[in-house]
Amino acid sequence: MIEKLSASEAFINPTIVVENAGMKKLILAAAVVSGLIAALPAAAQFQKPEDAIKYRKAAFNVMATHFGRVGAMANGRVPFDAKAVAQNAEIATMMSPLPYSAFGEGTDKGDTKAKPEVWTEGDKFRAAAAKMQEEMTKLNAAAKTGNLDAIKTAFGPVGQACKACHDHFRKE
């Protein structure tokens, strides 16, 4: 199976905001690696559609786990730890393009909550994914500053981007 959706089409977000000169090196590193990931080949292959479905769920799980840890601190459920926030935001950001290589042809059936709209409204789906990645990248930059207020401000829009996509493209 050859994947039709490509990270390089719509999921690239090169916006890296340097908020803190001391973190430039890390942010540069994140930018370079994000670029690597964003440039994933269009022809990423899965042996079977169910492999693609399992993979995209796995990538979403890892992303959501680390994003959730940022949220727990942004929302005060867990004591704020600037280093942990930065680490978790970094991993969530690196994961953010990965699932979208796995919505290729034939992956609309099976053990998935993806609605047909993922494929019938492909442009809208890609735009929703790109929006999430853009907001995640901003959260990542905020996390690197270690400023809790900045992190709180950047956290909400990521959650809203997740929800907007889930509401329209994911079954309950």
Add this chain to the structure above:
Amino acid sequence: MIEKLSASEAFINPTIVVENAGMKKLILAAAVVSGLIAALPAAAQFQKPEDAIKYRKAAFNVMATHFGRVGAMANGRVPFDAKAVAQNAEIATMMSPLPYSAFGEGTDKGDTKAKPEVWTEGDKFRAAAAKMQEEMTKLNAAAKTGNLDAIKTAFGPVGQACKACHDHFRKE
């Protein structure tokens, strides 16, 4: 649940071999990000043991998917594409420390193939994980050179490290 195993204990592998001066920036970036990931806090939290189990399976799935794509080219099943090999090796390397934050207390039961030896022989398990990460880092460096022979040479030891750990610590 507070996790007992920490990436920062045994899973750090700072060995980054610069094989190609032109790739220095990318390799530096990988080193920095690997360092970030490797320094995951010991107290990485999961709400429930089953969340940890699901997460570690997810992280292994993503790692194995990208490692498998490197293997398909190293073994000639898929035409060699130096850029794709480099991208996939990079992602596999970034994923390689993640699962090991999720073998904490209480995660030995449930929907898992992990054998009790993961916990009763913790030092050996951590050493096996570290070995895999070390070999993966070498494969990543080889992949960045674009030299197929170097990639073939580096691929085998990663597969062997995976297998050695599976044989001892994973149920059939």
